[in-house]
Amino acid sequence: MPKMKSKKTLLKRIRVTTNGKLMKKSVSIGHLKRKWSSSRKHRKTQMSEQLDRGHIKIMRSLLVKKGKGIK
Numbered sequence: 001m002p003k004m005k006s007k008k009t010l011l012k013r014i015r016v017t018t019n020g021k022l023m024k025k026s027v028s029i030g031h032l033k034r035k036w037s038s039s040r041k042h043r044k045t046q047m048s049e050q051l052d053r054g055h056i057k058i059m060r061s062l063l064v065k066k067g068k069g070i071k
Contacts (some may be wrong), residue, residue: 010062015047022051022059 015023029044036044051059 002066014032014051016063023047024049024051024058035065 013024017023025047026044026049033041
C-alpha cells in the first residue's frame with residue numbers, strides 16, 4: 001500500500017473487525033466491469049482482503065486511538 005498522508009484517509013480505506021483484524025478492498029476493480037456478472041461485481045467490491053503483519057504494524061502506529069484492538 002502507498003504511504004498514507006493522514007490518519008483520516010487511512011480510516012476511509014480500511015475497516016477493523018470485531019476480532020481486531022484489518023480488512024481492505026481488493027485491487028484492480030476500478031473500471032472495465034461491463035463484462036463481469038453482477039455476482040462477481042458484488043463479491044469483488046466488498047472489503048475482502050486481510051492485511052498482512054507488516055502492514056498491521058504501520059497501521060497500528062497511524063491509528064493510535066482506534067488501533068488498540070488490532071491483533
